[in-house]
Amino acid sequence: MGTESPRLAGRIVKAPEGHLSLEQIEAARKARRSFMGKALAFGAGASATATAARAADGDPNILTLPAHTTGLGQGVATEGYGKPSVWEKAIQRRESPGLTRVPQASVSFCPLQSLFGIITPNGLHFERHHQGWWDVDPSKHRLMVNGLVKAPRVFTMDDLMRLPSVSRIHFIECGANTAMEWANVSVPSVQYTHGMVSCCEFTGVKLSTLLDLCGADVKAGRYVLAEGADGSSMTRTISMKNALDDVIVAWGMNGEMLRPENGYPLRLVVPGVQGVSWVKYLRRIEVGDQPWHTKDEVLHYVDLMPDGTHRQFTSVQECKSVITSPSGSQTLLDKGFYNVTGLAWSGRGTVRRVDVSSDGGRNWRTARLESPVLDKAFTRFNIDWVWDGAPAVLQSRAVDSTGYVQPKINQLRAKRGTRSIYHNNAIQSWRVAESGEVTNIQMF
Numbered sequence: 001m002g003t004e005s006p007r008l009a010g011r012i013v014k015a016p017e018g019h020l021s022l023e024q025i026e027a028a029r030k031a032r033r034s035f036m037g038k039a040l041a042f043g044a045g046a047s048a049t050a051t052a053a054r055a056a057d058g059d060p061n062i063l064t065l066p067a068h069t070t071g072l073g074q075g076v077a078t079e080g081y082g083k084p085s086v087w088e089k090a091i092q093r094r095e096s097p098g099l100t101r102v103p104q105a106s107v108s109f110c111p112l113q114s115l116f117g118i119i120t121p122n123g124l125h126f127e128r129h130h131q132g133w134w135d136v137d138p139s140k141h142r143l144m145v146n147g148l149v150k151a152p153r154v155f156t157m158d159d160l161m162r163l164p165s166v167s168r169i170h171f172i173e174c175g176a177n178t179a180m181e182w183a184n185v186s187v188p189s190v191q192y193t194h195g196m197v198s199c200c201e202f203t204g205v206k207l208s209t210l211l212d213l214c215g216a217d218v219k220a221g222r223y224v225l226a227e228g229a230d231g232s233s234m235t236r237t238i239s240m241k242n243a244l245d246d247v248i249v250a251w252g253m254n255g256e257m258l259r260p261e262n263g264y265p266l267r268l269v270v271p272g273v274q275g276v277s278w279v280k281y282l283r284r285i286e287v288g289d290q291p292w293h294t295k296d297e298v299l300h301y302v303d304l305m306p307d308g309t310h311r312q313f314t315s316v317q318e319c320k321s322v323i324t325s326p327s328g329s330q331t332l333l334d335k336g337f338y339n340v341t342g343l344a345w346s347g348r349g350t351v352r353r354v355d356v357s358s359d360g361g362r363n364w365r366t367a368r369l370e371s372p373v374l375d376k377a378f379t380r381f382n383i384d385w386v387w388d389g390a391p392a393v394l395q396s397r398a399v400d401s402t403g404y405v406q407p408k409i410n411q412l413r414a415k416r417g418t419r420s421i422y423h424n425n426a427i428q429s430w431r432v433a434e435s436g437e438v439t440n441i442q443m444f
């Protein structure tokens with residue numbers, strides 16, 4: 001998968017090129033200590049030490065100071081938009097070749113294995129487009145609110161950004177995330193198994209504020225339609241209950257304007273609900289008295305249940321978790337201590353607990369939840385693990401604030417049958433081989 005192996009993005013695998021290995025650092029330290037000892041014995045100070053260090057250039061036993069310590073650095077980085085270190089080049093969104101026929105109707109997966117904390121950087125947020133992305137001119141963009149409202153209105157971006165705003169941290173997960181695992185296709189890394197999820201701080205005006213401004217009939221108007229301005233005619237029905245609760249018409253993402261690929265200049269944020277309802281390039285909100293049954297809610301993102309019925313408005317992303325490191329395609333370099341880390345989230349509230357197993361689910365230990373633990377947002381978990389070098393299977397199992405427990409794949413299959421494509425929140429298993437290689441396996 002991918003032109004570059006996702007191995008490169010695994011921090012456990014190897015230090016970025018150009019960095020010293022632990023052995024090199026230790027050897028350098030030792031050399032420096034004995035050298036300093038000699039220098040001090042001669043009653044010399046630090047500057048004499050540095051001079052001697054330069055004099056010893058070329059001697060492999062003596063630490064030579066790197067250019068960044070002795071030379072002049074670069075000027076302020078004011079040119080263009082700030083960029084990550086060159087050493088982090090391998091950490092990118094990646095497309096799974098062959099998954100879709102054209103890149104305009106494709107997915108780029110977020111490199112979860114290389115991220116810390118709960119916020120997804122904007123340049124690494126997963127992408128899902130049905131008809132390509134656009135960099136829409138915000139001065140020309142409009143949002144219409146119509147339907148069962150007293151005063152239909154057309155808002156400019158300036159109009160919207162003058163209104164009272166909120167900033168909230170929420171995850172967005174495509175309903176198709178982890179879909180390959182239904183088919184028992186073991187894609188190699190967490191980037192490809194779980195990378196259609198991200199978590200950001202979104203800023204915008206609450207949809208309830210706009211509905212209020214336009215005098216929406218919130219009794220007869222039991223539903224809201226959201227429509228995008230791209231060629232995919234992305235339209236989704238959202239219940240009025242959701243709309244009045246925590247839905248945001250957002251322009252901000254992690255402190256700056258949305259990226260074009262994520263819906264610039266305006267997108268709907270529907271906390272807890274699958275990604276398809278988070279309509280990008282949002283241009284219209286209509287209030288109505290029944291669901292619209294548009295193509296993206298009758299044909300796509302539906303679940304064919306064992307009794308032959310379609311579960312159509314499967315909207316909430318159930319509680320889920322995954323260990324992001326160690327994870328598939330990484331290699332443990334040695335026995336000993338590891339910080340097992342991962343992410344948990346629930347579309348129904350907060351994460352209450354995450355348990356971690358290293359023996360394929362026989363024994364479980366409760367992981368540490370790092371703060372903050374927020375509603376419908378990523379929660380970062382960590383747990384100590386000492387690898388004895390024997391084969392192991394790492395798994396995480398999350399419990400949310402409703403008491404719902406993340407299921408095993410066979411428990412999920414018992415309920416959902418064998419025809420599902422979407423909405424797979426099963427426990428993920430990573431097998432650690434004696435060689436240290438970590439692979440994706442299914443445990444029933």
Ligand SMILES: Nc1nc2c(c(=O)[nH]1)N[C@H]1C(S)=C(S)[C@@H](COP(=O)(O)O)O[C@H]1N2
Pocket residue numbers: 125126127128129130131173174175228229230232234261262263274275276277278279280281
């Ligand atoms: N206008 C528009 N909105 C859209 C889509 C789209 O193709 N066009 N894709 C949807 C789907 S299926 C998902 S999962 C999310 C993905 O959002 P992202 O690209 O910001 O990750 O946007 C949703 N909103």
Ligand SMILES: [Mo]
Pocket residue numbers: 128173174175176275276
């Ligand atoms: Mo999606």
